[in-house]
Amino acid sequence: MPTFVQILDFIGTFAFAISGIRLASAKRFDWFGAYVVGFVTAIGGGTIRDLLLDVTPGWMTDPIYLICTGLALLWVILFGKHLIHLNNTFFIFDSIGLALFTVVGVGKSIALGYPFWVAIIMGSITGAAGGVIRDVFINEIPLIFRKEIYAMACVVGGTFYWICYLLGMEAFVCQIVGGVTVFVTRILAVKYRICLPILSGNEEEQEM
């Protein structure tokens, strides 16, 4: 029997893979290319985190991520034209994935003895870096740098996780508080169109 966290992990992976495959399909990638972009979107953040923490990336020990991406590809091939109607559903799934991935990243870093600022960064990398690689592959400026509160939600959630940890709460309480914070921050930011200010210090492109 899969645990509750494993089910959430599967949902998050599926939603992230779908997001990669859909953007790849908009660029007319072939099935293989779409699969790779979907897979990298799903596991890219965790892989960068694990390289930095010097542990073996999770997808190299469990084929579930490969299978899950395969199911996501099948889903898009079969139901692609009807996915539009499910945008809200996928938005919820994607936010669940973001919350879960962040919590996993923060927890893993704390367990390895890293200080809080590293843990929060690792949580954000786990949640958001897969999307950055996806956008680099499809040759677009990464979305998270320009639009909406996305990675910021990971930072906020990671901070709440750490505060709970500091207050001596149980691991699962920290995880729930951290995850719910990411989820709620993301939902509220999109619902009320909360954005960070755009930097406009100097207009001309000026390289150093």
Next chain:
Amino acid sequence: MPTFVQILDFIGTFAFAISGIRLASAKRFDWFGAYVVGFVTAIGGGTIRDLLLDVTPGWMTDPIYLICTGLALLWVILFGKHLIHLNNTFFIFDSIGLALFTVVGVGKSIALGYPFWVAIIMGSITGAAGGVIRDVFINEIPLIFRKEIYAMACVVGGTFYWICYLLGMEAFVCQIVGGVTVFVTRILAVKYRICLPILSGNEEEQEM
């Protein structure tokens, strides 16, 4: 005396470096930029594999890859205008490189005790990821996601390697079968213009 595999490795590195340097020259990179792109095309896939497997990248223990890329740059500088007539030759060299790099990646992963699906992915990364970094550097959508059977040939060859391994064949038999499969798959795919279907589930760009 270099072994047969070392000679193939040199040919593969040379062909991969040439491919990077030529694409860099089309973008008007300077000599240094072209050298770097050629070098990264040649060693990028193996480097990502070695980071994931947590071993020291091969080019950090043997300067042959640096020298080989230097020779490739010299070649393009001296004979650049006549390279067009050699396209078929380079296509064969490039396919040899792809086959060899895949086999090296699969073999290394199996030797380290990883399961077959990791080995096949590592073989494909070794063969194809250098070209992906090359295309990111020259600011193009990676070719392997859009055109032809390329990384798919690595997957097919890696699978044949693994089947041979499963049947208890000697290492060098697995390597030859795997490598020949990659090479033949690639040649046939280009000759008969075999492509994977393009994904076109939803037309509009829709980010999640």
Next chain:
Amino acid sequence: MPTFVQILDFIGTFAFAISGIRLASAKRFDWFGAYVVGFVTAIGGGTIRDLLLDVTPGWMTDPIYLICTGLALLWVILFGKHLIHLNNTFFIFDSIGLALFTVVGVGKSIALGYPFWVAIIMGSITGAAGGVIRDVFINEIPLIFRKEIYAMACVVGGTFYWICYLLGMEAFVCQIVGGVTVFVTRILAVKYRICLPILSGNEEEQEM
């Protein structure tokens, strides 16, 4: 009390972060995106080096780089419109950063027992790779491949460092000679517009 090298390190990090944040602002990134690009510009080269050398990246053990990037962002938000008048100052700071980062990369590799060619490459990666990631994130062809002597200055400085080391000089003499060489090479190259030749072997884009 911070040491002299720590002060130089801070200046270099600040200058690199500013360069990332300014380019991000030209692309209308929000504050968070600009911060991330600035941070990655500052620590990206050292992080890739440390992943290749299999040691923990420096920014994961000391929060100074996060703080320094924060100050750089604050600086651009407050004084962005007046930064133009400081271009020469930032050019000097950036060159100091380049020199220092190169020396740190070369020294660290030699201390770990790597051969000279690895040390020179690691020095160049430390100095120049952060700018490459920055340019990939803002979806431009990396500057260092097209313009000016930049990473070449790292290679020249690293070579001088190694020659001094070979002559049996003290570590701090090697560092000063190496660093000054990077700095002077960069300044002279920009002042006298010294460029490497552009590769123009074949005009059409030709993929292999």
